[in-house]
Amino acid sequence: MEYKFLTDTDIQFFRNLIGTENVLISDFEIYASDATEKLEFFPDIVLKPHTSEEISEIVKYCHKELLPITPRGAGTGLAGGALPVKGGVLLSVERMHKILDIDTKNFQVTVEAGVINFNLQQALFQHNLFFPPDPSSWQSSLIGGNIATNAGGPKAVKYGVTSNYVLNLEVVLPNGEIIWTGANTLKNSTGLNLTQLFVGSEGTLGIITKAVLKVMPQPKFDVSMLVPFRNLYEACDAVSEIMYAGLNPAALEFMEKNAIQITTEYLEQNSFLEGLNKDLFENNEAHLLIMFDGNSFESIMNEAQKTAEVLGKFDIGEILFADAELEKERIWKIRRRVAEIVKMNGYTIEEDTVVPRANLAKLVEGMHKLANENDYKVVCYGHAGDGNLHVRINHPIHKNSYNNPEIQIILKKLFEEVKKLGGTISGEHGIGLIQKSYLPIVFSQANLDLQKSIKQSIDPKNIMNPGKVWI
Numbered sequence: 278m279e280y281k282f283l284t285d286t287d288i289q290f291f292r293n294l295i296g297t298e299n300v301l302i303s304d305f306e307i308y309a310s311d312a313t314e315k316l317e318f319f320p321d322i323v324l325k326p327h328t329s330e331e332i333s334e335i336v337k338y339c340h341k342e343l344l345p346i347t348p349r350g351a352g353t354g355l356a357g358g359a360l361p362v363k364g365g366v367l368l369s370v371e372r373m374h375k376i377l378d379i380d381t382k383n384f385q386v387t388v389e390a391g392v393i394n395f396n397l398q399q400a401l402f403q404h405n406l407f408f409p410p411d412p413s414s415w416q417s418s419l420i421g422g423n424i425a426t427n428a429g430g431p432k433a434v435k436y437g438v439t440s441n442y443v444l445n446l447e448v449v450l451p452n453g454e455i456i457w458t459g460a461n462t463l464k465n466s467t468g469l470n471l472t473q474l475f476v477g478s479e480g481t482l483g484i485i486t487k488a489v490l491k492v493m494p495q496p497k498f499d500v501s502m503l504v505p506f507r508n509l510y511e512a513c514d515a516v517s518e519i520m521y522a523g524l525n526p527a528a529l530e531f532m533e534k535n536a537i538q539i540t541t542e543y544l545e546q547n548s549f550l551e552g553l554n555k556d557l558f559e560n561n562e563a564h565l566l567i568m569f570d571g572n573s574f575e576s577i578m579n580e581a582q583k584t585a586e587v588l589g590k591f592d593i594g595e596i597l598f599a600d601a602e603l604e605k606e607r608i609w610k611i612r613r614r615v616a617e618i619v620k621m622n623g624y625t626i627e628e629d630t631v632v633p634r635a636n637l638a639k640l641v642e643g644m645h646k647l648a649n650e651n652d653y654k655v656v657c658y659g660h661a662g663d664g665n666l667h668v669r670i671n672h673p674i675h676k677n678s679y680n681n682p683e684i685q686i687i688l689k690k691l692f693e694e695v696k697k698l699g700g701t702i703s704g705e706h707g708i709g710l711i712q713k714s715y716l717p718i719v720f721s722q723a724n725l726d727l728q729k730s731i732k733q734s735i736d737p738k739n740i741m742n743p744g745k746v747w748i
Contacts, residue, residue, distance in 0.1 A: 278738070278739050278743065280344060280365060281344055282321075283321040283364075287322075287338075287342065288322065291322065291324055291338075294326075294331060294334055294335065295325070295327065295331050295335075299325040301322065301324075301325075302321075305320070305323045306319075307352070308320060308323050308352070308369065309360075309361070310352070310360070311353065311355075311357065311358075311359045312353050312355050313355050313357040313360070313709070313710070314676065314677040314678065314679060315625060316710075318360045318361050318362050318364075320361035321365055322365075322367070323367045323369060324366055324368050324369070325369045325372050327372045327373065329449060329455055329487065332368065332484055333453045333454070335366070335368065336449050336452070337453030338453075339366055340452050340738060344365050344740065345364065345366065345739075345743050346366045346368055347360070347363075347365070347366070347367045347368065347480070347742055348368050348370070348421075348425070348484045348742060349368065349369045350371075350390070350391070350418065350419035350425070351371070351414070351417045351418050351419045353414035353418040353422065354422065354707070354709060355629065356479075356629075357679070357709040357710030357745075358425070358426065358480065358707055358708075358742070359422075359480075359709075360709075360710055363744050368484065370389070370390040370391040370486070371391050373391035373421075373486065374393070374396075376396075379400065379401065379406070381404050383461075384406065384491060385461060385489055385491060385492065388420050388487065388488055388490065389420075389487055390419060390420060390421025390424075390487065391419050391421060392419065393417060393418070394410075394414075394416075394420060395416045397420060398415070401492055401495070402495060405494060406492045406493065406495055407493060407496075409432050409433075409436035409437065409441075409493060410423060410430050410432070410433070410436075410438060410442065411430040411432055412428040413612075413614075420488060420490075421485045421486075423439050424446070424475075424477075424485055425477070425479050425480050426706060426707040427439050427705065427707070428705055429660065429663070430660075430705075431527075431530055431660060432528050433660060433663050434528060434529050434660065434662030434663045435525060435526060435527045435662075436527070440473060440477065442490050442491045443473075443476050443491075444459065444463070444472070444491055445459045445461050445488070445489040446476075446485055446489075447486045447487035449483055450482075450735065451482070451735060451738065451741045455486075458474075459471065461489045474731075479708065479746055480745070481741055482731075482735045482736060483741060496527075496570035496571055497571075497572045497573075497574075498570065498571060498572065498573070498574045498577055499568055499569065499570035499600075500568070500569055500574075500578060500581050500598065500599065501566065501567065501568045501598075501599045501600075501608060501609065502567045502584065502596055502597065503566055503599065504566075504567065504594075504596050505561035505564050505593060506562060507560065507561055507562060507592045508562055508563075509534070509562040509563045509641060510642060511591045512531060512562070512563035512565055512661075513563075513637035513661065514591075514638050515591050516529060516634050517634055517635045518587050518590075519567070519587055519588075522583065522584075522587045524584055524587070525580070526567050526584070526662060527570040528568040528660075528662065529565065529662030530565065530566040530660060530661060530662070531564075531565055531637070531657070531659060531660075532564050533562065533658065535654070535656045536615050536657070536658045536669070537558060537564055537615070537658075539618060539619050539656070540611050540614060540615045540619065543621075544610065544611065566608060566612050567584060569581055578600075581598065612658075615658050616667065616669070619669050619671075620669070623671040623676075624655075624656060624670060624671040625676040626669070626670040626671075626672065626675075626678045627668070627669050628668040628688065628691065628692075629665070629703045629706040630665070630666055630668055630691070630692075630695045630701075631664050631666070631695075631700050631703070632695060632698045632699060633698070633699050634662070636698040636699060637664060637666065640657075640694075640695065640698055640700070641657050641666070643694045644668050647694070648670075651687050653673065653687075654670070654671040655669065655670055656669045660704070663704070664704075665704035670684075670687075672684065678711055685714070688715065689715065692718045701719045702716075702718065702719055707746075708745070709746065713745065713747065728746075728747060729747045729748070
């Protein structure tokens with residue numbers, strides 16, 4: 278597809294529509310990258326509209342003039358989905374940050390796409406409600422981006438991922454038309470499920486502008502357990518044992534030794550872990566961080582105690598039970614910041630693997646074997662409760678996987694191993710730019726052709742986030 282070059286006429290149209298102050302034609306380095314590796318692609322122009330109607334007019338114009346559009350939230354994505362690889366228009370929803378309605382009777386909230394996940398959580402807390410999906414980037418990521426990538430987070434093991442909470446979406450289609458995809462109801466069997474089609478579509482089918490989300494009553498109590506394991510693979514096997522025992526943790530997170538060591542050293546230097554017993558991290562190969570929540574403190578403590586009994590068959594150290602807020606905050610800070618800190622320490626390439634949780638030990642073993650064979654370092658951490666582990670690579674020479682044949686060979690082997698274990702190549706980060714070449718590992722050609730035909734039917738001019746996922 279040959280796209281049009283941006284002209285002064287185009288720039289003036291956008292300025293007249295949304296105001297000169299919301300049209301950037303220079304000094305927008307921040308919009309040229311996201312949290313993916315060390316990549317940089319510059320758009321020709323950055324637009325920051327304020328309403329769905331403004332977005333509609335922008336998209337209609339781009340559709341007519343053949344200008345590519347890259348939708349962008351907060352730029353916290355890890356697959357390059359918000360990178361403007363074709364130049365053109367980068368459309369940021371950052372100014373669309375209103376919480377439009379909190380319906381406490383129907384347990385629903387209506388928000389604009391630019392609402393920060395954390396801000397939504399804070400507003401809901403005032404009504405004793407919460408929105409379960411809470412990715413590690415929750416303090417900055419936007420709800421529109423969470424929906425576009427079907428974000429998960431630690432609580433997905435009990436509560437599910439973003440798609441479980443999206444009831445209805447307002448979307449601007451690639452021709453500029455505005456539609457609502459469904460209904461504000463818990464059940465809907467009326468026609469094709471367009472709502473779920475747009476969840477996880479990474480901005481390739483349209484721009485999500487508003488969402489009606491299901492929310493839940495805020496649990497009154499929670500307790501966390503930090504469990505040290507002397508054997509890495511026993512920590513993985515313990516996950517299935519916990520679930521098989523009929524226990525229902527709200528979160529069940531895994532961190533291996535190198536990941537937790539790098540993170541705790543950094544946090545200690547910055548006095549974030551003051552008062553936490555450092556013996557928890559000595560002579561152990563991995564940790565499980567487990568949380569239980571509910572409306573009865575006795576009930577969740579009973580679950581925690583039963584979990585400790587299940588774990589007693591493994592070679593573990595002393596378990597830290599945390600029910601005080603400060604102690605919980607300290608141990609969860611380790612998990613929340615591990616990705617950021619290991620990246621700062623050279624682990625710049627992150628993969629988002631997911632397998633049936635009974636195969637976690639085989640996954641971790643395979644990742645380390647591959648690292649040893651190819652002379653790089655690797656750390657694993659993530660959402661063990663639902664089999665979703667993040668694999669961080671520190672290669673001595675190459676810091677990006679994108680367009681790097683040597684790293685791509687390694688990743689192909691990694692994903693082939695994941696496929697053999699019954700898994701797939703992304704649990705919550707999406708495909709975006711950097712993962713699309715690996716789709717044939719997990720999808721048949723017939724499957725890929727069907728997905729591409731859906732894209733073609735909705736966006737025949739391929740102006741919506743081109744260069745991502747399939748094309």
